[in-house]
Amino acid sequence: MTDYAALQQKVEEEKNKLVEIARAIHSRPELGGQEFFAAELITGYLEEKGFKVWRGLGGLKTAFMASYGDAGYHVGFCSEYDALPDIGHGCGHNLIAVAGVAAGVALAAAIKDQPGRVSIIGTPDEEDHGGKVDLVRAGVFDDIDAAMMFHPGCSNNFHVESLACRDFRFIFHGRSAHASSEPWEGQNALDAVIQTFNGINALRQHIKDDARVHGIISEGGLAPNVVPDRAAADFIIRSRDSGYLNEVVEKVIACARGAATITGTTLELVESGYPYDAMISNRVMADLFAESLKESGYAVDSPHQEGRGSIDMGNVSLVTPAIHPLVAITDQWVPGHTHEFTALCNTDEAYEVMLTVGQAMAITGLKAIKDPGLQAKIKKEFKRQTGNQAN
Ligand SMILES: [Zn+2]
Ligand SMILES: [Zn+2]
DSSP states (O other): OOHHHHHHHHHHHHHHHHHHHHHHHSSSSBTOHHHHHHHHHHHHHHHHHTOOOESSSGGGGOOOEEEOSSSSOOOEEEEEEOOOOBBBBBOOOHHHHHHHHHHHHHHHHHHHTTOOOOEEEEOOOOOTOHHHHHHHTTTTTOSSSSOOOOOEEEESSSSSOOOOEEEEEEEEEEEEBEEEEEGGBBBBBHHHHHHHHHHHHGGGGGTTOOOOEEEEEEEEEEEEOOOEEEEEEEEEEEEESHHHOOOOHHHHHHHHHHHHHHOOOOOEEEEEEEEEEOOOOOOHHHHHHHHHHHHHHOOOOOOOOOOOOOHHHHHHHHHSOOOEEEESSSSSSOOSHHHHHHHHHHHHHHHHHHHHHHHHHHHHHHHHOOOOOHHHHHHHHHHHHHOOOOO
């Protein structure tokens, strides 16, 4: 049997079990860092399939690595499995999780008895904290030659570019007072939050098109008859370019400082979560994936165009050649992070795409493992795109 046939046969053989795992994860959504059910289900299955498993990587209880093969070119598939509060799997991470598992199991079958390594890296808490940043810092990706994952969506984009981003909480401290009888005694922290928003809204005209600043009031006082002595706002600031992102961050912080000055309050500035780097999709790998997806029989033709968010795979893409293709699971327009998208991620058509993508990622990995010339091309492209040296 050819390597290709072995790979395809494995996906076919494991199909029912893989869909069962994806359905189970969908039916028990877990928030970032709490994905114990998903991580156990996946690692248990991979151990049964002959993978060696390490749990709790990078200090994250629900992170893992499952590896097969001991020498040669090392292909890594990232599995995400966290869900969103209230919405459940409205980002389709149940599909991401199992596409990575399918790719790993299929590639392992194809490289049996020959050099080459394959690992599935379980990367928790993508939506909030950025688990991959911890894993990058712990050196988990240092040994990986090519990293891949996919994201389900309503359009096809194999060369995904994301925005770098940073998260901040601005907490204003003022002085409370009776809002009617002695308001002159108060220093109004809520006013500081409102003036921060006003400052940022004035700033919008003067920042570049790819920059985004969006926020909410997370604390706004406790009663209308008390001058709020504490109020807070959470903001996310994004841009394609990390350098420009930092410039916008300084301007946004200046708005908050100005708001503190005019209200007589003090500003406590907290950077929450990790900075996400912009995704740099390795062009050689992305083209190879597109070709492999076609060979796997993928046929969804979606006319839609989705915008850009921020992903922790961006941080991975700066340390090893990586792709994060967006693949349509429907030809309809269903925005992500909604209850409608959650429902879509539990349909037969979505599971069909998940298996096809798993097979395509495995074929992409197989092509790279078998062709040293291609490995060199991937490395060279990584150096050209990032300025960094690959492993
Ligand atoms: Zn999401
Ligand atoms: Zn997502």
